Amino acid sequence: MALRERLNRPLTLTPFTGPVMVPRRIRVLVPTAVLMFSGLGLLWGCGTTGPDFQVRSDPWRSPEERACLASGTVQQTAFVRSRSALGGPNVCGAENPFEMSAADNGRVVLQPAASLRCPMIPQIDRWVKEVVEPAARYQFHQELVGLKVLASYSCRPMNSVEGAMISEHAYANAIDIGGFMLADGSTVSVLRGWNGSPRERAFLRTVHDGSCEYFTTVLSPDYNSLHANHFHLDLAHHGLQGLKHICK
Ligand SMILES: [Zn+2]
Numbered sequence: 001m002a003l004r005e006r007l008n009r010p011l012t013l014t015p016f017t018g019p020v021m022v023p024r025r026i027r028v029l030v031p032t033a034v035l036m037f038s039g040l041g042l043l044w045g046c047g048t049t050g051p052d053f054q055v056r057s058d059p060w061r062s063p064e065e066r067a068c069l070a071s072g073t074v075q076q077t078a079f080v081r082s083r084s085a086l087g088g089p090n091v092c093g094a095e096n097p098f099e100m101s102a103a104d105n106g107r108v109v110l111q112p113a114a115s116l117r118c119p120m121i122p123q124i125d126r127w128v129k130e131v132v133e134p135a136a137r138y139q140f141h142q143e144l145v146g147l148k149v150l151a152s153y154s155c156r157p158m159n160s161v162e163g164a165m166i167s168e169h170a171y172a173n174a175i176d177i178g179g180f181m182l183a184d185g186s187t188v189s190v191l192r193g194w195n196g197s198p199r200e201r202a203f204l205r206t207v208h209d210g211s212c213e214y215f216t217t218v219l220s221p222d223y224n225s226l227h228a229n230h231f232h233l234d235l236a237h238h239g240l241q242g243l244k245h246i247c248k
Pocket of ligand 1: 169175176231232233
C-alpha cells in the first residue's frame, strides 16, 4: 500500500466494550482509502483491518479546539476552508476541522492540502511567514512557494506501530513536511537535504530550530529513521502543565 494511502486511511471504530481503563486499547477497523483534497471528496477503497492503538484521556483537547474556533483566529478564506468533521463520534478526528491549501495568504501552497484542527492553522501560517520564507530568502535568494505535505490527518498509532499510543495525526493536530518548494522550481527535500549541500543543511536546520517555537513537538531526521524524510510538527501537550516542548 502506498505510504499516503496508509497514512490517510479513515476510520470506522468498533465500539469499545472492555472495562474502562486509561490508556485504552482500541482495535480500529478501517477501510483502505485515499483522501482526495482537490474538491473530489473521498474515494473509498476496500476494507481491511487497521492497527491497534492506545488512547489516553486528554481533557485539554476539545476545550482547546473550541476556544480556537470561538476566538475567530481562523477565518475561512480561499486557502482555509471548513470541512466536514473527521472521524465521527470516536477517538479520532476533530470537531470542526479545516482544509488548508496554502499559507501566507496563498503565497505558499500546501501540496497536497492538509486536514487540520483549528490551533494548527495559525501556527503553520506564522511559522511559514516568520521562519521558512526568511530562511529561503537568506540561503537561496528565492521565494518559498510550497510545502510538500506527506501527512496530516490520519487515524493511526504513533509511527504506525501496532499497539503504540495514538498519534497526534489522529486528531488532525500534526503535519509532516517532506520538502520546501522554491520559486525556481527546485525543492529542498528533507530526505536529501538534511545531509546535503551546506546551504540545504543550513536552511533545514534553521527551519527545524525555528519550528520549535511554534510547535510543541518537532521531530527531524535526527530523531529516528522513521523521520528521515520529513519534519513532524504537532501541538500535543507535554508535561504536567502541558507546556513542555519536545524538539529533536
Ligand atoms: Zn508525523
